[in-house]
Amino acid sequence: MKKSLSLLLAVVMVLALCPVFASAEAATYTEAPSLAEKVQAGELPPVADRLPSNPQVLEVAEVGTYGGTWRQAVTSGTFNHAQHHLTGYLSNGNALIYGQDKTTITTGWLESYENNEDYTEFTFKLRDGLKWSDGEPVTTKDVEFWYNDILKNEELTPSEQYYTDCTLTVVDDTTWKFNFETGKPLYLAKWAYNDGSPFVYPSHYLEQFHKNYNSEDELAAKLSEEGFDDWTLMFQDRMNDQKNMDLPVLGPWVMTCDPAATNTITFERNPYYWAVDQNGQQLPYIDSAVISIVESTDLVNMKVIAGEVDVQVACVQESFSNYPLFAQHAEEMGYHIETSEFNEPNAMNFHFNATSTDPVKAPYLGNADFRKALSLGMDRATIISTFYSVGPYSSEVAQTSFLAGSPYYDEEWAKEYTEFDAETANKMLDDLGMTEYDENGFRKTANGETFDLVILCPNFDAQWIEVAEMVAHQWRENLKVNVNATQVDPSLWGERTEANDFDITNLTGSNGFLYVSSGSIGDWTGCTGYNWGTRFMPGVHIKDGDKAFEPTEDMQKLMDLGTQALTTTSDEERDEAIKGIIQLHKDNLWAIGIGRRLPAINIIKNSYHNVANLDQDWAYGFCGSSRPDGYWTEDK
Amino acid sequence: MLQYIVKRTLVLIPLLLALSIVVFIIIQLPPGDYLTTYINQLRSTGMEVTEDQIKALEARYGFDQPMYMQYLKWMKNLLKGDMGYSFVYNRPVNALVGSRLPATIAISLVSTILIWLIAFPIGFYSATHKYSFGDYAFTGISFFGVSVPEFLLAILIMYLYFLVTRKYAGGLYSDVYAGKPWTWDKIVDMLKHVWIPLLVIAITGTAGLFKTFRANLLDELGKPYVKTARAKGVSNMRLLIKYPVRIALIPFIATVGWMLPGLISGQTVLSMVLSLPTVGPLLITALQNQDMYLAGSIVFVMGLMAMIGTLVSDILLAVTDPRIRNSM
Amino acid sequence: MQDPIKGLQKVNRREMKRRKAAYKAQSEREVDSIYVASQWKLTRMRFKRNRLAVVGFVTLCIIYFIALFANFLAPYGKQDYNANITNMAPHGMHWIDEEGSFSFRPFVYEIVKGYDPVTFAPTYEVDTTQKQYISLFVKGTPYKLFGLIDCDVHLFGVKEAAGPNGGIYGVYLFGTDQAGRDLFSRTLIGAQISATVGLIGVLLSFFLGLIMGGLSGYLGGTVDVIIQRIIDFVISLPTIPLWMALAAAVPSNWPVTKTYFCITLILSLVGWPSLARTVRSKFMSLKNEDYVKAARVAGASTPRIIAKHMVPMFTSHLIASLSLSIPGMILGETSLSFLGLGLRAPAVSWGVLLADAQKFRNVALYPWTLIPGLFVVVTVMAFNFVGDGLRDAADPYL
Numbered sequence A: 001m002k003k004s005l006s007l008l009l010a011v012v013m014v015l016a017l018c019p020v021f022a023s024a025e026a027a028t029y030t031e032a033p034s035l036a037e038k039v040q041a042g043e044l045p046p047v048a049d050r051l052p053s054n055p056q057v058l059e060v061a062e063v064g065t066y067g068g069t070w071r072q073a074v075t076s077g078t079f080n081h082a083q084h085h086l087t088g089y090l091s092n093g094n095a096l097i098y099g100q101d102k103t104t105i106t107t108g109w110l111e112s113y114e115n116n117e118d119y120t121e122f123t124f125k126l127r128d129g130l131k132w133s134d135g136e137p138v139t140t141k142d143v144e145f146w147y148n149d150i151l152k153n154e155e156l157t158p159s160e161q162y163y164t165d166c167t168l169t170v171v172d173d174t175t176w177k178f179n180f181e182t183g184k185p186l187y188l189a190k191w192a193y194n195d196g197s198p199f200v201y202p203s204h205y206l207e208q209f210h211k212n213y214n215s216e217d218e219l220a221a222k223l224s225e226e227g228f229d230d231w232t233l234m235f236q237d238r239m240n241d242q243k244n245m246d247l248p249v250l251g252p253w254v255m256t257c258d259p260a261a262t263n264t265i266t267f268e269r270n271p272y273y274w275a276v277d278q279n280g281q282q283l284p285y286i287d288s289a290v291i292s293i294v295e296s297t298d299l300v301n302m303k304v305i306a307g308e309v310d311v312q313v314a315c316v317q318e319s320f321s322n323y324p325l326f327a328q329h330a331e332e333m334g335y336h337i338e339t340s341e342f343n344e345p346n347a348m349n350f351h352f353n354a355t356s357t358d359p360v361k362a363p364y365l366g367n368a369d370f371r372k373a374l375s376l377g378m379d380r381a382t383i384i385s386t387f388y389s390v391g392p393y394s395s396e397v398a399q400t401s402f403l404a405g406s407p408y409y410d411e412e413w414a415k416e417y418t419e420f421d422a423e424t425a426n427k428m429l430d431d432l433g434m435t436e437y438d439e440n441g442f443r444k445t446a447n448g449e450t451f452d453l454v455i456l457c458p459n460f461d462a463q464w465i466e467v468a469e470m471v472a473h474q475w476r477e478n479l480k481v482n483v484n485a486t487q488v489d490p491s492l493w494g495e496r497t498e499a500n501d502f503d504i505t506n507l508t509g510s511n512g513f514l515y516v517s518s519g520s521i522g523d524w525t526g527c528t529g530y531n532w533g534t535r536f537m538p539g540v541h542i543k544d545g546d547k548a549f550e551p552t553e554d555m556q557k558l559m560d561l562g563t564q565a566l567t568t569t570s571d572e573e574r575d576e577a578i579k580g581i582i583q584l585h586k587d588n589l590w591a592i593g594i595g596r597r598l599p600a601i602n603i604i605k606n607s608y609h610n611v612a613n614l615d616q617d618w619a620y621g622f623c624g625s626s627r628p629d630g631y632w633t634e635d636k
Numbered sequence B: 001m002l003q004y005i006v007k008r009t010l011v012l013i014p015l016l017l018a019l020s021i022v023v024f025i026i027i028q029l030p031p032g033d034y035l036t037t038y039i040n041q042l043r044s045t046g047m048e049v050t051e052d053q054i055k056a057l058e059a060r061y062g063f064d065q066p067m068y069m070q071y072l073k074w075m076k077n078l079l080k081g082d083m084g085y086s087f088v089y090n091r092p093v094n095a096l097v098g099s100r101l102p103a104t105i106a107i108s109l110v111s112t113i114l115i116w117l118i119a120f121p122i123g124f125y126s127a128t129h130k131y132s133f134g135d136y137a138f139t140g141i142s143f144f145g146v147s148v149p150e151f152l153l154a155i156l157i158m159y160l161y162f163l164v165t166r167k168y169a170g171g172l173y174s175d176v177y178a179g180k181p182w183t184w185d186k187i188v189d190m191l192k193h194v195w196i197p198l199l200v201i202a203i204t205g206t207a208g209l210f211k212t213f214r215a216n217l218l219d220e221l222g223k224p225y226v227k228t229a230r231a232k233g234v235s236n237m238r239l240l241i242k243y244p245v246r247i248a249l250i251p252f253i254a255t256v257g258w259m260l261p262g263l264i265s266g267q268t269v270l271s272m273v274l275s276l277p278t279v280g281p282l283l284i285t286a287l288q289n290q291d292m293y294l295a296g297s298i299v300f301v302m303g304l305m306a307m308i309g310t311l312v313s314d315i316l317l318a319v320t321d322p323r324i325r326n327s328m
Numbered sequence C: 001m002q003d004p005i006k007g008l009q010k011v012n013r014r015e016m017k018r019r020k021a022a023y024k025a026q027s028e029r030e031v032d033s034i035y036v037a038s039q040w041k042l043t044r045m046r047f048k049r050n051r052l053a054v055v056g057f058v059t060l061c062i063i064y065f066i067a068l069f070a071n072f073l074a075p076y077g078k079q080d081y082n083a084n085i086t087n088m089a090p091h092g093m094h095w096i097d098e099e100g101s102f103s104f105r106p107f108v109y110e111i112v113k114g115y116d117p118v119t120f121a122p123t124y125e126v127d128t129t130q131k132q133y134i135s136l137f138v139k140g141t142p143y144k145l146f147g148l149i150d151c152d153v154h155l156f157g158v159k160e161a162a163g164p165n166g167g168i169y170g171v172y173l174f175g176t177d178q179a180g181r182d183l184f185s186r187t188l189i190g191a192q193i194s195a196t197v198g199l200i201g202v203l204l205s206f207f208l209g210l211i212m213g214g215l216s217g218y219l220g221g222t223v224d225v226i227i228q229r230i231i232d233f234v235i236s237l238p239t240i241p242l243w244m245a246l247a248a249a250v251p252s253n254w255p256v257t258k259t260y261f262c263i264t265l266i267l268s269l270v271g272w273p274s275l276a277r278t279v280r281s282k283f284m285s286l287k288n289e290d291y292v293k294a295a296r297v298a299g300a301s302t303p304r305i306i307a308k309h310m311v312p313m314f315t316s317h318l319i320a321s322l323s324l325s326i327p328g329m330i331l332g333e334t335s336l337s338f339l340g341l342g343l344r345a346p347a348v349s350w351g352v353l354l355a356d357a358q359k360f361r362n363v364a365l366y367p368w369t370l371i372p373g374l375f376v377v378v379t380v381m382a383f384n385f386v387g388d389g390l391r392d393a394a395d396p397y398l
Helices: A002-017 A033-040 A081-091 A140-151 A187-193 A203-209 A216-226 A231-238 A297-305 A320-333 A368-376 A380-387 A411-415 A422-431 A462-479 A490-498 A532-536 A553-567 A571-588 B002-028 B034-044 B051-061 B067-079 B093-128 B133-147 B150-165 B184-221 B224-231 B236-254 B256-265 B268-274 B279-289 B292-320 B322-326 C004-025 C028-036 C039-049 C051-073 C183-194 C197-219 C221-235 C239-249 C256-271 C273-286 C290-297 C302-338 C350-357 C360-365 C367-394
Strands: A056-058 A069-075 A096-098 A105-107 A110-115 A121-126 A166-170 A175-180 A253-255 A264-269 A275-277 A288-294 A335-340 A349-352 A452-458 A482-488 A504-507 A591-593 A600-605 C094-096 C102-115 C122-133 C135-145 C149-157
Touching: A069 A081, A069 A297, A081 A253, A081 A264, A081 A288, A096 A187, A105 A110, A105 A187, A110 A187, A140 A166, A140 A175, A140 A203, A203 A216, A203 A231, A216 A231, A288 A297, A297 A320, A297 B150, A297 C360, A320 A335, A320 A600, A320 C360, A368 A422, A368 A462, A368 A571, A368 A591, A380 A462, A411 A571, A422 A462, A452 A462, A452 A490, A462 A482, A462 A504, A482 A490, A490 B034, A490 B279, A553 A571, B002 B067, B002 B292, B002 C221, B002 C239, B034 B051, B067 B292, B093 B133, B093 B184, B093 B236, B093 B256, B093 B279, B093 B292, B133 B184, B133 C302, B133 C367, B150 B184, B150 B268, B150 C302, B150 C360, B150 C367, B184 B236, B184 B268, B184 C367, B224 B236, B236 B292, B256 B279, B256 B292, B268 B279, B268 C302, B279 B292, B279 C239, B292 C221, C039 C051, C039 C367, C051 C135, C051 C149, C051 C183, C051 C367, C183 C197, C183 C350, C183 C367, C197 C221, C197 C256, C197 C273, C197 C302, C221 C273, C239 C256, C256 C273, C273 C302, C290 C302, C302 C350, C302 C367, C350 C360, C350 C367, C360 C367
Parallel strands: A056 A275, A069 A288, A452 A482, A452 A504
Antiparallel strands: A096 A105, A110 A121, A121 A175, A166 A175, A253 A264, A264 A288, A335 A600, A349 A504, A349 A591, C094 C102, C102 C122, C135 C149
């Protein structure tokens, strides 16, 4: 063991001493032993033929050796992004990749990209000789297939998304252009942030499932063979890299099992992967990957302390209270814990339904002074020391605001009304006319009606209801406002908030760093986690017509500024718009925060190398900018 | 007898119809549908879902049709043996349930047989050795067995296993064997995992059966005919096996049918704790996601099994117990 | 293996001896009274002789007494958060201090919170130089006794919680949870819901079972067939989906306890068939008994025959089966809470406490959070003892 380790170290050192050539020469490409065997046996073409003529050269910190299995475990919950995004990320190489700073963009399997000054024309070029995981070449034919047969097919894509209303011009086999009517300044950012191959699909494989390429009889035969009623359902299943193991992909690994049929999703290396390390070794280093689907996060935790998880963020990140459990076994089981900042700006915020249609509650829920009074009536220090304090870590008192570290951090917003001041709060409530009390000692409305509020708490995490109840308790005790907390399933919670049928709800907020992201107005309208965009944008679906509601004047302003921030091509204008958004939040305090979220937990086996900058964000498959194709492990 | 069976089977048809309607209502009872869940999911990943898209999705999943049409469509397919389509998994329900059924039935069957193999012999021993040390020991364990929450026991055993071996004990076998064909190594590996659920079931499941069997057998042993037979010199073991044990077993044989639905659902709670790939957790996920056809079909099949089980039980009861047989 | 019959004979001999001794021990008057005792009295006498059943009965009495006076017996309220003592191991009272001198009045030391430098788990240091005596009838968190009377007196506790070193004084017999709430208090208060909420549901399904089974068994014929098929139907409805559907359909502004109570009631509408089956078979066998026929011939009305002549014959059986179905409800509550379907925080029940305790970090690092599980086991076991005792006592063959 020791000997082989020192040998390994020697090899690594020798390799590290080798001069690094930015573009390794074609003749020097090497591959994993398992692939070399297949080449010997004539089952695969040689590595130089499988790689593009100019593969991406990933400069890894430590040049690695081939082998090993990367193990992770996630839960099979309702709202679990983890499973989807991990499988997507492992098998789906990115066209564009965000750098560590989340502002610079580099290429993935694209060779180059370009845009004109007003962001209406984007030119993309594929790496020459790029191949799908089954060895078929990737060409602009695949882009045309995506454009004509998926995007422009009304059955598959019923309405156009903000980023897809473009026209396609194919230049040659590897080059194409997208043209937009209006400028899309954040277009590239959108694709770099999200996972997935946004504009190519393996036409040679998918045509067999598409209506346009099959006669009705053929399609019917295919449907019965695959067990579907409807060709769109079949096509969407077959084109989904997270559900179909047969779909040719561009990622470092290829799924090798049907994820619906098993509790363990397995991956094998993609022999046609398009990146090499600085020494010309084809990536990825790690042979295979395994994701176990278990029934609860507790079982994930158990796998961690049993040393059956190698590198993982998903699921283990959520609750910092588990730190002692992980730390207790870390040394013995050979892993260590790192932390990363959450993008969610608050440990928990309380969002008030300012558009409530309840005649008794609406005048208060919709009143900024009422919300501010409740914010002052909250003893944040106690809440934090009880729930959000583990060892030396303790969350910092704050409203739900853009985070320190983002260019738009505003300390005034972060700290306003966070001081515990029951006296002022009670005076504010008195000023609102709530001066009479019912038989239980709770405040009545100015009109003398009994007044009670319910915090609708989604069951995303068992601790949420505890915190919500503590806050409700404080409001009852300190302010004599009758608030109670109740817990519901996420699906029911979604239904109720969608239908405007709630008083207060709690969330952790979203996008606190204001990453340029998915192209949703919601990302720009403030990080309360509340789906502003989806509720107030024109043409957005509102359930329960009888409970129809209108955004208030300030909310409408917020939407307009959000739209402006999203669409403007001028950086100054965007800054102005965001400043306006911040001011609106400061004035209205639609959501009351408690404090910053404790950091996310990342578990890393000591035997894994090149694992740095993991990210809690699902959109990066939880790997951030760390490039899992460059991980390597001593556990073979 | 035959007439009785035919009559009972015919009555099943309207009952099944009623069952399918009630199941459909239960599944539809929570507000919202799968689309709500799906749209929320899309939105929480930053996608915007417009009204057009929702309309298209509604049409695709058939949610735009009136409730009775949805029901009829489901029924029509059910009659053909097609349980519909799972929205969450993008798979036909038949395939989904089918992939989990072998493990489910295997676990249920093995645990049932295990329970019987343990409960009857020790019940027999306890009843024939009343107030002996062994009887007290078995009775004590069985009292503990019926009193301890199953999930708690499973978690504790799992943790103790971890403390001793430093290994994770969930699932049916180690991840490396997933999707691999059954080899000797895989079987050995499975045996290392599967004993935990079996042990839990043996403790919690055996207890009730043991207690009832012991009580039944004691009742029989106290009856005059046993004394008479013994007085007449019928050999001991023969006497016991031939009459009292047989009679004490009748209620169990007769209720075998009631185990049918359990065979399908598997040990739901236990499967959740230990992450076993049975149908139970699938049903829970389906219900939480309002995955209507998946949930509805599993619930319906469970109900169907319960009905068939009752029928089988009644017939078995008639076959085993001459008193009932003759009164028909 | 030992020959079972020999064992049996041995047991029978032993049993006979035991019985003889028992009879001898009884007074003459009591022996006489056996011959004229009513069924009830006989049952009671036999029950009293079953030691396990009596132990179970006494245990249940204690548990229900605790449930009744939980708020008074508990030193803290169910929502008394305290950040200074999160996840603290049980910390009881002392009688003997550092110097070895004994004090009849128990006292507690000051506890100061810290954390483990490696794992960050909270650690608690006891400062033996600072102590405070336990007082009886201390004023504490206000509560409503029996849900009616405003009160703030607790049986025991410490008068001053803040210690001079920034730590605290307190009695935490079962330790505390993640929010620093006293588990002992929460377990006692949890008994209120856990030990009672199932009762009403069981009672309702009991009466339904009695009526349906009675009708089916006594009337027979078409009524019997119809009720039998209804039973078949109800049995085939799976509980968990029904529960989930109902839980989601209940208005969200209802308090948890009310929701849970409501669903339990509805579920009892589904829970009656097994009892109905038992009742039916009893009725079937009894209605041909001579004394029932005699009553009928004598012109007694049907309700009178049922109420006066038939039901008393198996009431004790029914009570036994009732007392055996209550533990099912208690265990069911914990399982549902585990699945996230049952009672939920902020309500406090044993199921809620256990759902929290079953988190892996609690089992591994804070195992005292499992103590409520012990209460579940003890209560369920006591119900089983009593139920078994009642059944044996009611059985004329023993």
